[in-house]
Amino acid sequence: MKPILAGRLKFASETEAAMTARAVPNRRATRVFDVPVVVDEERCITGCHICVESCPVDCLAIDPASGKSHMKYDDCWYCLACEVDCPTNAITVKIPFLIR
Amino acid sequence: MDDILIETDVLVIGGGTAGTVAAIKAREAWPDGRVLLLEKANVKRSGAIALGMDGVNNAVIPGHATPEEYVKEITMANDGIVNQAAVLAYARESFGMIRELESWGVKFQKTASGDYDVKKVHHKGSYVLPMPEGYDIKKILTRVIRQRGVRVENRVMATRILLDGGRAAGALGFNVRTGAFVVIRARAVILACGACGRLGLPASGYLMGTYENPANAGDGYAMAYHAGAELTNIECFQVNPLLKDYNGPACAYVSGPYGGYTVNARGHRFMLSDYWSGQMMWEFYRELNSANGPVFLKMDHLAPETIGEIEQILHTTERPSRGRFHAGRGKSYQTDLVEMSVSEIGLCSGHSASGVWVNERGETTVPGLYAAGDMASVPHGYMLGAFTYGKICGRNAVAYAQSVGAAAIDDGQVKAERLRVLGPLSRADGIPPHQFEYKLRRQVNDYLQPPKSGHRLERGLEYFLRAREELAQVGAADPHELMRAAEVDFIRDCAEMAARASLFRTESRWGLYHHRLDYPEMDDQNWFVHVNLKKNAAGEMEVFKRPVEPYVVPLDAEELRTYHRLRIAPLAA
Numbered sequence: 001m002k003p004i005l006a007g008r009l010k011f012a013s014e015t016e017a018a019m020t021a022r023a024v025p026n027r028r029a030t031r032v033f034d035v036p037v038v039v040d041e042e043r044c045i046t047g048c049h050i051c052v053e054s055c056p057v058d059c060l061a062i063d064p065a066s067g068k069s070h071m072k073y074d075d076c077w078y079c080l081a082c083e084v085d086c087p088t089n090a091i092t093v094k095i096p097f098l099i100r
Numbered sequence: 101m102d103d104i105l106i107e108t109d110v111l112v113i114g115g116g117t118a119g120t121v122a123a124i125k126a127r128e129a130w131p132d133g134r135v136l137l138l139e140k141a142n143v144k145r146s147g148a149i150a151l152g153m154d155g156v157n158n159a160v161i162p163g164h165a166t167p168e169e170y171v172k173e174i175t176m177a178n179d180g181i182v183n184q185a186a187v188l189a190y191a192r193e194s195f196g197m198i199r200e201l202e203s204w205g206v207k208f209q210k211t212a213s214g215d216y217d218v219k220k221v222h223h224k225g226s227y228v229l230p231m232p233e234g235y236d237i238k239k240i241l242t243r244v245i246r247q248r249g250v251r252v253e254n255r256v257m258a259t260r261i262l263l264d265g266g267r268a269a270g271a272l273g274f275n276v277r278t279g280a281f282v283v284i285r286a287r288a289v290i291l292a293c294g295a296c297g298r299l300g301l302p303a304s305g306y307l308m309g310t311y312e313n314p315a316n317a318g319d320g321y322a323m324a325y326h327a328g329a330e331l332t333n334i335e336c337f338q339v340n341p342l343l344k345d346y347n348g349p350a351c352a353y354v355s356g357p358y359g360g361y362t363v364n365a366r367g368h369r370f371m372l373s374d375y376w377s378g379q380m381m382w383e384f385y386r387e388l389n390s391a392n393g394p395v396f397l398k399m400d401h402l403a404p405e406t407i408g409e410i411e412q413i414l415h416t417t418e419r420p421s422r423g424r425f426h427a428g429r430g431k432s433y434q435t436d437l438v439e440m441s442v443s444e445i446g447l448c449s450g451h452s453a454s455g456v457w458v459n460e461r462g463e464t465t466v467p468g469l470y471a472a473g474d475m476a477s478v479p480h481g482y483m484l485g486a487f488t489y490g491k492i493c494g495r496n497a498v499a500y501a502q503s504v505g506a507a508a509i510d511d512g513q514v515k516a517e518r519l520r521v522l523g524p525l526s527r528a529d530g531i532p533p534h535q536f537e538y539k540l541r542r543q544v545n546d547y548l549q550p551p552k553s554g555h556r557l558e559r560g561l562e563y564f565l566r567a568r569e570e571l572a573q574v575g576a577a578d579p580h581e582l583m584r585a586a587e588v589d590f591i592r593d594c595a596e597m598a599a600r601a602s603l604f605r606t607e608s609r610w611g612l613y614h615h616r617l618d619y620p621e622m623d624d625q626n627w628f629v630h631v632n633l634k635k636n637a638a639g640e641m642e643v644f645k646r647p648v649e650p651y652v653v654p655l656d657a658e659e660l661r662t663y664h665r666l667r668i669a670p671l672a673a
Contacts, residue, residue, distance in 0.1 A: 027529040
């Protein structure tokens with residue numbers, strides 16, 4: 001690695017600058033989203049996973065810590081399958097913020 | 101993790117509209133045969149009709165329409181580029197399909213005298229049959245699947261067709277919950293994977309805010325392509341008039357028969373028919389982008405009871421969260437016009453004409469491989485087209501499977517696919533699939549959204565080829581992300597097909613669906629043909645002309661232009 005000179009970047013060429021570390025896996029930052037599927041944990045039955053099976057995009061999962069359903073992946077199509085199929089009316093689907 | 105090996109006689113990939121009926125019909129035709137239905141979601145809530153459907157858009161019911169009249173209507177709506185034999189096969193069998201669905205418990209609207217309550221939405225004939233209680237149709241189909249003894253494997257995603265010397269021999273894929281690699285050997289394969297609904301990016305920027313069920317990512321188009329099958333009319337994109345932002349149907353097919361219609365911002369009607377065709381979308385697009393835009397669906401002139409009936413249908417079937425969307429903005433069909441917009445592009449024969457080439461027997465150009473529904477080439481099929489071609493494919497796939505021996509498994513193909521499709525799991529901190537997808541689909545909007553131009557399409561193609569290299573950087577932290585990684589690979593394949601087919605057809609046709617700014621006229625002299633594409637022996641994407649088969653229902657030149665006369669002359673100022 002060449003020393004960084006005043007007024008110059010550390011690379012010999014723009015191509016070198018563009019390619020260096022480009023393919024290095026680097027998942028670091030996370031961004032938190034407000035997600036559409038809201039689960040009322042009081043009503044959600046531990047052991048039931050009807051909503052998880054209903055979801056056409058597989059975005060729901062049972063939280064191993066609480067035993068309750070939650071929206072694990074930000075893939076919701078706001079189709080209402082989980083809300084309609086929930087036997088205890090524990091689920092409310094909000095229209096995603098970007099759309100509502 | 102060990103591979104999972106499954107043996108079957110007939111494999112159906114996709115448990116939505118077409119696939120469920122294909123599996124039911126295959127079992128009925130071969131009670132001793134094994135039928136496996138593969139679904140990457142769960143058949144009870146999967147596919148385009150996961151939450152039901154509000155009506156049949158193309159019912160050919162004796163006394164209301166003849167199969168020949170229907171073939172003429174669809175030929176006009178597609179500017180003549182149709183394989184009429186395949187449309188006629190649908191038209192002849194579709195009424196039997198309706199009767200069969202009724203015997204399974206599906207309810208269609210009847211008049212007081214007991215006749216089917218058929219409505220007119222198309223430009224010429226009457227083909228729309230409401231089903232206001234259509235919300236549970238998928239649950240009914242799931243019950244029939246169980247009764248017939250179909251084996252169902254949910255949450256398994258197919259990624260490639262297994263081939264034995266050019267013949268379909270099964271499929272390869274993985275379990276989207278466990279990541280286990282799955283090898284399925286079959287004597288015949290039916291693809292029923294739905295549209296490519298995640299091609300363009302919705303204007304909202306919300307990746308899954310698509311018109312189609314976003315699970316329909318073009319899986320079937322890409323798998324058929326890699327199996328060597330021909331695809332057709334890919335440049336005839338799906339572009340729909342939808343509720344702005346919500347991006348679902350408004351839906352003029354439901355409200356139209358009650359008296360609703362599309363208007364511009366001055367409250368004036370500007371086209372004669374709300375039936376979705378390329379020409380209709382062209383008139384819609386022009387009005388939307390004129391001084392008279394935006395465009396609205398108008399219902400507020402109807403009686404409150406009538407609007408209530410429309411709301412009851414629209415807010416319980418197909419996309420039941422529509423009512424919640426409107427209410428959240430303080431809007432109501434009773435008092436407000438419903439703002440509409442133009443959707444992002446997709447590939448879908450169900451509404452347009454893009455698909456894997458099939459003939460009137462549902463056969464693709466690969467022996468033992470069948471295709472049905474939104475991904476097969478029979479145009480404007482909608483739900484009933486998917487059911488009916490599911491039935492046709494189920495029957496014919498069984499006849500084929502009974503005529504051939506067991507296929508051999510190509511270990512080389514299995515090994516290569518395991519390495520390819522599971523690859524992202526070895527790069528857990530690689531580019532997340534949703535990041536790759538956002539960029540890919542944004543470029544689809546930038547370069548492929550019509551009106552199209554050659555220069556823009558070429559730039560798009562350049563990016564889609566570069567995106568193939570970028571795919572090697574996509575990583576998956578778990579099997580769910582692996583599913584998304586496999587899907588973005590399919591979406592990229594579809595984007596490349598869409599760019600190449602659009603570049604090849606140097607004319608304009610199908611209104612907005614293929615409007616080329618650099619070739620604005622329709623050119624029957626050179627382009628009264630299908631544009632087909634396939635993967636050639638060298639592994640390259642080859643685009644070529646395929647002649648339109650001689651018509652079985654003749655139309656004269658004047659009739660062929662019927663759909664070009666949709667515009668209502670503006671009122672004098």
